[in-house]
Amino acid sequence: MKIKTKPYGEIEVSEKQKIHFREGLFGFEGIKDYFLLDSREGPFYWMQAADCPELAFVLVNPRIFKGDYELKLRDDDYKAIDAQDRSDVIDFAIVTVPEDHQKISANLMGPIIINRKNRVARQAISENDEYTVKHYIMEEMKVRKEDLVETA
Amino acid sequence: MLVLTRKPNESIMIGEDVEVSVVEVRGDQVKLGITAPKNIKVHRKEIFLAIQNENIDASRSVIDRIGEIGSIFKKKK
Numbered sequence: 001m002k003i004k005t006k007p008y009g010e011i012e013v014s015e016k017q018k019i020h021f022r023e024g025l026f027g028f029e030g031i032k033d034y035f036l037l038d039s040r041e042g043p044f045y046w047m048q049a050a051d052c053p054e055l056a057f058v059l060v061n062p063r064i065f066k067g068d069y070e071l072k073l074r075d076d077d078y079k080a081i082d083a084q085d086r087s088d089v090i091d092f093a094i095v096t097v098p099e100d101h102q103k104i105s106a107n108l109m110g111p112i113i114i115n116r117k118n119r120v121a122r123q124a125i126s127e128n129d130e131y132t133v134k135h136y137i138m139e140e141m142k143v144r145k146e147d148l149v150e151t152a
Numbered sequence: 153m154l155v156l157t158r159k160p161n162e163s164i165m166i167g168e169d170v171e172v173s174v175v176e177v178r179g180d181q182v183k184l185g186i187t188a189p190k191n192i193k194v195h196r197k198e199i200f201l202a203i204q205n206e207n208i209d210a211s212r213s214v215i216d217r218i219g220e221i222g223s224i225f226k227k228k229k
Contacts, residue, residue, distance in 0.1 A: 025191070027204035028211070057210050076190055096206065097213035107210065110203035125195055125203065133206035 003035060004053035007046055013037070018050065019114055019121040022080070026110060026123055031055065034121075036114075044095065047112070059092035060106055066142045070128060071111060077124040081115040088117050096134070105134040 003031045004010050017035045024031055033050035036059075043064045049055035062069040071091050083089050093106040108131035112119040156164055163173030169189050178182040186194050 026200060026205050027207045055211055057207075058213055079190065094207065094210045095213065096210040098209075099214055101214075107203065107206045109199065110206065123203070123207075125199060133202050 003048070003050065004050045005035075005037065005046070006054060006056035007037070007048075011037075011134055012129075016119075019119045021121050021123070023122065025057075028055070029039075035088075044052040045092065047094075058095040058097060059112060060095050061091075062093045062106055062108060062135075062139075065106070065137045066108075066135070069108070071113075073113070073124045074127060075113075077113065077122060081113060081122050082118055083113075083115045084117075089147040090114050090116055093135075098122075102138050104137050107133045108135050108136055109133045 001013060001015070003013050004009055013035050017037065019034050021032050021034070021038055023029060031052060034057075035047040035049055035050055043060060045059040047057045047059050078089065080087070089109050093108055093111055094106050096107070097098050098104070108128075109126050110123050110133065111126060112121060112137045113124055117128065158164065158174050160174050160177055163171050163185075165171055170192065171185075171187040172198060173185040173187075175185045188194055
């Protein structure tokens, strides 16, 4: 089927790319269905609202820039997407891209989890108190590099 | 706003399913216990607002340059 997207205009998508948020995202509670699109560049993905071409979020796997990232959630979060097994769940962080690209950040406080068996998704709240809504990706990568040098 | 006075170990009901009880009062801190059905999300207001605001910022991401972002990222790596 064809949908209108914010990043690429009208494109062909498959029903398999569709994910459903039973409760929507915080602040976007009314919008439940999105399509996951592979970004054509880099380690980023797009999450495009199915019925709202103007609304799309950039997602990233936090482990790409934060090697010690740990997804720590309540059991209820897994139950809310009917996940029997945690290995069925994939997770992302929502990315904020400001004018100054060096300040690109990821939200580790409100991770997106998706049960790949039924494609039900949820924005959870991290149980790790150290995670905030704004982790500057470039900064985190510098830290990571220093860590690597030390261990080497 | 409805204001009720409660002592430790007393509680209030919100509807039939939600119970908020005062567990402990110490100085300027109040420890609350909340019993609610699973479909009702319970969290601290400041966390809810922080994530909500960040989602709004994220939805306004400067997106026509995602390609550039990908390439900056690759260079750094």
